[in-house]
Amino acid sequence: MMPRLLESPACGTFRARVLALVRRIPSGFVATYGDIAALAGRPRACRAVGAIMSTCRLPTLPCHRVVGAGGQLGGYSDPSRKRRLLQEEGILIRCHRIIHFSEVRWTAQALD
DNA sequence: ATTTTGACCGTGC
DNA sequence: CGCACGGCCAAAA
Numbered sequence: 156m157m158p159r160l161l162e163s164p165a166c167g168t169f170r171a172r173v174l175a176l177v178r179r180i181p182s183g184f185v186a187t188y189g190d191i192a193a194l195a196g197r198p199r200a201c202r203a204v205g206a207i208m209s210t211c212r213l214p215t216l217p218c219h220r221v222v223g224a225g226g227q228l229g230g231y232s233d234p235s236r237k238r239r240l241l242q243e244e245g246i247l248i249r250c251h252r253i254i255h256f257s258e259v260r261w262t263a264q265a266l267d
Numbered sequence: 268a269t270t271t272t273g274a275c276c277g278t279g280c
Numbered sequence: 281c282g283c284a285c286g287g288c289c290a291a292a293a
Contacts, residue, residue: 205275206275232270
């Protein structure tokens with residue numbers, strides 16, 4: 156079978172595509188809920204992405220790298236933990252906001 | 268099947 | 281800057 160883009164809108168459910176995308180965010184980078192939604196083929200489904208993040212408890216999913224628009228921290232089951240995890244990856248945060256957001260914002264370039 | 272609920276986002280004040 | 285409001289869409293109830 157020919158290979159497919161996991162993030163292609165035609166491949167799997169929205170949920171599956173979202174999870175696949177979030178797993179691709181490299182350490183030291185972040186993506187917004189809206190970014191993930193758009194890459195998953197639903198530019199306006201940012202809120203749905205948040206809903207998915209809130210329910211899935213997969214340990215292999217670096218959901219702390221999904222942040223709010225403009226570099227806001229966004230939600231998390233344990234906000235202080237989210238901040239710490241990001242800082243441990245070299246991301247600077249001040250007052251619930253990522254510094255140099257544009258430089259650490261992940262763009263899914265080089266799709267297979 | 269229908270309603271409610273969010274780890275959201277832009278706008279407007 | 282902060283806050284309220286409406287739109288949005290998948291998941292859960």
